[in-house]
Amino acid sequence: MKKSALILISLLLVLLTGCSLEPPEWAKSNNNDNLDQIKIGLSISTLNNPFFVSLKDGVMNEANKLGMEVIVIDAQNDSAKQSNDVEDLMQQGVNSLLINPVDSSAISTVVQTANSLGIPVIALDRSSEQGDVEALVASDNVKGGVMGAEYIVEQLGKGAKVIELEGSPGASATRERGEGFHQIADTQLDVIAKQSADFDRTKGLTVMENLLQGNPEVQAVFAHNDEMALGAIEAIQSSGKNIPVIGFDGNDDALDSIQAGKLTGTVAQQPELIGELSVQAAKDVLEGKNVESLIAAPLKLVVKE
Template sequence: MKKLYFALLLIVALFLAACSMDAPGSEKSDSKKESTGSKGDYKIGLSVSTLNNPFFVTLSDGAEAKADELGATVTVVDAQDNASKQASDVEDLIQQGVDLIIINPVDSQAVVSSVESANAANIPVVTVDRSSEGGEVVAHIASDNVAGGELAGEYLLELAGEGAAVVELEGIAGSSAARDRGQGFNNVADGKLDVVAKQTANFNRAEGLTVMENILQSNPDIKGVFAHNDEMALGALEAIEAAGKDIIVIGFDATDDAVKSVENGKLAGTIAQKPEQIGEKAMEAAIKALNGEEVEASIPVDLELIKK
């Protein structure tokens, strides 16, 4: 009888112990993290238009360093200036279940479907440098590209003089950066400079060289060039030097190569938009959004004209 009594007591004790444990799906097990205090609390995807451009390498480095400081992990993917690859990269990040995606669009219109896919998966999106023309974006971090284009136009006007024949090397068609920098430049150039040629070189140094070679053949008397980024500006400078000409060239981004060229008296100037800060501010905005804090929809980064 005593054996039966003790057996019943043991069964009751086991039952009570089991009831005291949290069941799967209980309030405790489903509670969300309240902070990012430990490494890897948030997983963030960063889709970059190209890591073949020093500007975006610096932007990516800034984002990764800030993520490490804030206790998040980052997966960086390189779209290689291909909008279709970027769409595939973003879809992969969605499938991986990242908490937020930061996108530097190849094309501002083409990226809309990727932003909308992330929206449908309830994954917040932050854009950097170039904006998305649709979908829901938590924040956009960039310099004022229109103001930067105006700054470049004013400096070219100052150096070349009113009425001078100049060239505009445009970035990737469809990107907000190319559109806005061009708009700013032409705000100044219209009626004051003679823009004899406008041609895209897709933000690429090699294309900048080739396009400039072709332009020089049909416009040998140009006095100045504004390129929408430093890579194209440096490519154009190579073509100009090979032709034995002295032409004012102004770029945009203030990459290390461009700043050295300015210091050496080759490039006339470049517009600095501080890519490291863009990456840092993007990551700060991402963590704030994930923590449920208020984030400004547009976060500007200061511009500066770099000249000798």
Template sequence: MKKANLFLLSLLLVFITGCSMEPPEWAKPKLSGDVKDLKIGLSVSTLNNPFFVSLKDGVVEEAAKQGMEVIVVDAQNDSAKQSNDVDDLIQQGVHVLLINPTDSAAISTVVQTANSIGIPVITLDRSADQGEVEALVASDNAKGGQMAAEHIVKELGKNTKVIELEGVPGASATRERGQGFHDVADLELDVVAKQAADFDRTKGLNVMENLLQGNPDVKAVFAHNDEMALGAIEAIQSSGKDIMVIGFDGNDDALKSIEAGKLTATVAQQPELIGQLAVQAAVDVTSGKEVEEVIPAPLKLVIKE
């Protein structure tokens, strides 16, 4: 029913404005000009993942500092629920939407609905396939892959034999992290093997066990996320070898492993910073300022102090 109402409203707006996509002033959310009156709607893909909890915390804390209201909804990794959640946020009169999509294609319809009634949309970590998004706030995955390769070269030298554990085939993070890694590795390292382990710790363990048998002289491993890296470490420990392992994300288990002297390093994302940058982008957009289409959140390489 809600979707039907929104669809009818969109058609009405087009009719009233002479087939223009620009809605009349009465249909636009009103904002006084005082940032404290700004109401933000935040839709998160899942709050069952510590990364996205930290992202949410970054939004809520930054908005609180500036005296703004945030309404948070959890899609629970259900794209249909997320679309309904965003519909609800629109009906609650939010001035701007911050969306961390569960599915970039599925979220497109409600992004277009928001566009039709003048509500700006900013995406976090992932973007939407269609509809107008003012800005995407995300980490630079390609840069992170480069950082991992550069650290291996720095510590072990050129032509070091390396194994690459890839994420889910076709996933944007897999593609971008791998691309960044190979921008350096193809020139300065010897990647003797690479195989997908689907961002999964158990698969990382099993794949690493198999690759070690065929590549006994490998000196380093780059895993596209920390879960695979931690699985690889288990396989390496069982083999009795001393091999550098670098992960990606900076999750709690990875940081503890670094402190324990097991994981060599992780390319750490900063989800709270992503949230903070998204709030600032929301303020800028609703104030009429231009924002960059992609707002990168810096990465940092974490090693044992």
């Protein structure tokens, strides 16, 4: 019913404004110049991942500094739940939405609904395939994939046999990190297998166990995030092999694993900074300022010194 009501409202807005998606004043979110009266809705793909916990903390810290209210909802890696969550946030009268999509395609419908209601959307780490997003605040995922592949070539040489653990299908981060990785890997490495483990540590363990059995000649692993990389390390250690693994994110568990000599390295992001920058972008949009369509947070490759 909630989804139907929001769609009906959007259609009415189009009719009332001469087939324009610009709604009348009464239907717009209550954009207020007083920051302490601003309410932000934050939808996180999953809080079962330390990276996204840090991202949320960055949002909360910056919003607290500015006196903004934040409503946080965990989508639990369920795209349908996330769409319903965002609809709930819109019904609660949020002034802006910060969305970290589970699936970049599935989130498109509610982003378009927010557009029709005049609620600005900022995407975090992953974007929406359709609808207008004021800004994507993220690391350069393509560049990070390139960095991971280049490090493997540097360490093992051209032609090294590599397994790729992919993120959730449909997530923009999965496509972009894979794209960057394959810019190098397709000509300088031999990717003997690749499979999705949904950015999840437990799935990373299970998938890696299966891939090891079918690909005993593997020489390195590139994982689209640290959680899958840490799961892969467990599988590799249980097999008695010594195979370098490169992750992506730079979360605390990964950094500890690198220092302990287990995980080889990670393409480190700055999730708290991403959260902070997203709040600043929302503030600027609500104040009528222009923001860059892509706000990039720096990356660095972390290995044991």
